[in-house]
Amino acid sequence: MNLSDALREKGVVEGDVGVLTEALAVGRAAVEGLAGDDPEVPGLLSNVGLVLRERFLLTGAEEDLRETVELSRAGAEQLAEEHPYWAGRMLNLGIALRHLYEHTGDVGALGECVAAHRAALRRLDAGDAAVGRCASGLSAALRRLYLRHGDSGELDEAIEAARVAVGATARGHRRESTRRLNLGGALLTRYERTRVAGDLAEAMAEARQAYDAALPGGPAQADAASLLGLVLQREGERTGDAGRLRESVALARAGVAQARPGEPDRARHLVNLASALLAEYDRTGAEGVLREATRTYDEAIAATPPADSRWADRLLDRGRAYARSHRVAARPDALASAYKAFDAAGGSSSGTPSVRIHAYRAKGRLAGEAGQWGVAAEAYAAALALLPLAAPRHLARADREYGLSDTVGLASEAAAAALAAGDAELAVVLLEEGRGVILGEEFATRDGLRELDGRSAELAREVRRVRALLNDPVTDDLSAPSGGDRRRDLSARWTALVERARAVPGLEGLFGRPTFDEIKGHAAEGPVVLLNAAEHRSDALVLTRDGVRVVPLPGVTLTEAVRRATEFLTATDTTAVAGPAPGDAATGGDVREDAIRGTLRWLWETVVGPVLGTLDLAGTPRVWWCPTGVLTYLPFHAAGPEQGPSALDLVVSSYTPTVRALGHTRTERPEVPVAPLAVSLPRTPGARDLPGAVLEVRILRNLLPGTKFLTGAKATRGAVLKKLPRYGYAHFACHGVSDARRPSDSRLLLADGPLTVADLIRLDLRNGRLAVLLACRTTRTAPDLPDEAVHIAGAFLLAGYAQVVGTLWSLNDLSAVTLTGGLYSAPADPSGSAARALRRAVLKTRATFPGRPSHWAAAVHVGA
DSSP: OHHHHHHHHHHHHHTOHHHHHHHHHHHHHHHHTSOTTOTTHHHHHHHHHHHHHHHHHHHOOHHHHHHHHHHHHHHHHTSOTTSTTHHHHHHHHHHHHHHHHHHHOOHHHHHHHHHHHHHHHHHSOTTOTTHHHHHHHHHHHHHHHHHHHOOHHHHHHHHHHHHHHHHTSOTTOTTHHHHHHHHHHHHHHHHHHHOOHHHHHHHHHHHHHHHHHSOTTSHHHHHHHHHHHHHHHHHHHHHOOHHHHHHHHHHHHHHHHHSOTTOTTHHHHHHHHHHHHHHHHHHHOOHHHHHHHHHHHHHHHHTSOTTSTTHHHHHHHHHHHHHHHHHHHOOHHHHHHHHHHHHHHHTOSSSOHHHHHHHHHHHHHHHHHTTOHHHHHHHHHHHHHTHHHHSOTTSOHHHHHHHHHTTTTHHHHHHHHHHHTTOHHHHHHHHHHTSSHHHHHHHHHHHHHHHHHTTOHHHHHHHHHHHHHHHSTTTTOTTSTTHHHHHHHHHHHHHHHHHHHHTSTTOTTTTOOOOHHHHHHTTTTSOEEEEEEOSSOEEEEEEETTEEEEEEOTTOOHHHHHHHHHHHHHHHHTSOOSOOOTTOSSOOOOHHHHHHHHHHHHHIIIIIHHHHTTSOOTTOOEEEEEEOGGGGGSOGGGOOOSSSOOHHHHOEEEEOSSHHHHHHHTSOOOOOOSOOEEEEOSOOTTSOOOTHHHHHHHHHHHHOTTOEEEEGGGOOHHHHHHHGGGOSEEEEESOEEOOSSSGGGOEEEETTEEEEHHHHHTOOOTTOOEEEEOSTTTTOOOTTOTTTTOSHHHHHHHHTOSEEEEESSOOOHHHHHHHHHHHHHSOOOTTOOSHHHHHHHHHHHHHHSTTOGGGTTTEEEEEO
């Protein structure tokens, strides 16, 4: 077999398929010359598999690759796990399976690949010479698994495995370049997710060292040039450094030049070159550069099999290049080519959900620019239909939120396209489908379980059990070993249970997509006003039991909405939170108050005034505001002119994250005494004192004698979680923190630690009626997730409360006391809603501080 090994090495170094074919013939002859039970056979089969793998890498012949997998698997299975060669055989199997995934998109092969590498690494001692090779292979496989599934725990594990591989590799080792490339590539991938500059800097250092360590003119140097070029491109995009961008183009050209024609990896180098050229075109506007980028993408696609796991990504990039060509010269052929690429990428079964969504979205935008609004609306609808796949249940909560953050504004663009196409009902459906994805999924589950309880109690119990496991903190732990495998297993069980539930007569539409009639039914108790701002138009969609009425908002552009929201958030984030100075209770010339008043005036003139002008305002009716995107940060309920009645005077305002959420909040709940659980922390470690919390306790004690109090040191996380299910009403007088980076970590600060959004959404409080949260910014969501209602108030709604009173910004301590007194002393509303009581309390507070809206306009009612 030494001859076969020697020929294999020679064929690899020289890139000679003929030599590899000769090596294969020698290897097969050696196997045939032995009896089937000869102990040498497994090793010989493994070596034949290695030759086939190397020939596949030069020719792309799938039959070679599949035989490689079969022989590698047979070579491993014929050895006991304790055998000294078993780990090496498992490693070879893992490498073959990774190539199979890349060539065919077979995700099962990739999962088996990771398992094989992990098993091999577990069997190796720390000092074993094979550790570097095995850890590097595991890293490469895990990075691909992350790109497929979006599990950040697997990406972090990939980086750690790559570090192990580099640490186990001596300087000058022939595999040093490859192992540093793996580490650099994994770090670049994490940078592209987190935008942490340190990852990009380390990726650049590893790519440079990989280039220096590679054999001149060899495939590793081509790979290193390509990676270094990509890293420099990202650095140039981050800093605006034109020199970096030019250098990235030169390195990408070098990568293509060093890749042998016909090599499967040549397509990857071509894509990197085309990407660098597009970045250079965006910087310079040079049409020749754009033409070269388009030609290069064409060449890369021609060299990529449709089953390849990277095919959809490359089609998306190709479509973007043709879209630029159309914008430059309005060429119909470029438009058609872009559409074709976007459709193929969006419909690809091998593409990740993110790539497919971006492809349909890109087509929608391009069609809108071309004035083809019907085409645009159809493309956007296809993108939104895939949205649940961007946040699948097999991911941890943080990764699900990240998947959705990548699609910010999609629903608003889709609705605007549908309106431009003349279909207001479709616009409503698209807004509902594309917002509150995780929220809506959980609401649908809880509502569906109520239906399932009466049809198949045993199946309902199993659904609840698997849902509880999916929501369990252990399952949600990104650092847990093999956590991704556990989540994927539970997700598969969940999907199977849902299919069983849909097979129950009468439940065929369980957890299904919304229809317009279903959505409209939730407006039976009063109009729901969907507010939408997009690039080319802004509208209010007034939904009633009779249908939908479109109110154009010409005074609102997306750019202006962003500017106004930014100014408003700046003003409210800096609003003083101490009590007003003596003599300053009624008016104030504070620039912050001026900014808030200016926002309220602008909202009245451009949005609220025109909308209310279309409604019958007799009897101070209820209105539900349902803003989208950047508009979710603005106080429509308090909008008003400089002089005259405002929204507070004319209607009873509530908010809802989605229209369908109203249906959930209106489900029947058991009768419970109107006596809340009151949580009060006048003093909190690490935070300013809240003397008003003592006064709020006094008010509750006087007005609601049956209140259960958890105050000071007794207000622990465990005590609150234990007590909440026993009470239909809850009042929190404590600090709240809105976490923009990790919205599920937004929290109420208790005596022994935080009560987070993630904690609350795991609860199932079926008797929850009202939660009052006059803490800091309890309805503020993260900029990357404006449509997902991932905030403290939304968590209480999701936990089961029908109504939540929260705040858009930090309230003055005295104002919170005034609002509390007004809220609980107001006459009861026959409908059971706290919205009218809150309105009376806000009007009373406004009368006390008429010139200082920061004291009263923050409080909002959410829900039924």
